[in-house]
Amino acid sequence: MSCDFYWVYILLCENKSFYTGYTNDLEKRYQSHVSGTGKCKYTRSFKPTKIAQSWRIDGEKSNAMRVERYIKKLSHAKKQLLI
Numbered sequence: 877m878s879c880d881f882y883w884v885y886i887l888l889c890e891n892k893s894f895y896t897g898y899t900n901d902l903e904k905r906y907q908s909h910v911s912g913t914g915k916c917k918y919t920r921s922f923k924p925t926k927i928a929q930s931w932r933i934d935g936e937k938s939n940a941m942r943v944e945r946y947i948k949k950l951s952h953a954k955k956q957l958l959i
Contacts (some may be wrong), residue, residue, distance in 0.1 A: 880935075882937060883940070884930065884940050885897055886928045886930070889918075889924050898944045
């Protein structure tokens, strides 16, 4: 499936941690995290309380994956600064 843009997002979870991911349908993906129906084990254990931040990434899926990977490597404090 080809898409013109993707979303990179940071969720705030109930344990005050952050979860970072990417998707082409932000609302649907967030609902799957909340309901626990997605493939993500982390958010099944620590339910998200809100979307803390999201960015629209135009172009290829690889662009979104690169941004996601960069954010995931950041410390909790640096993620807070992004938000």
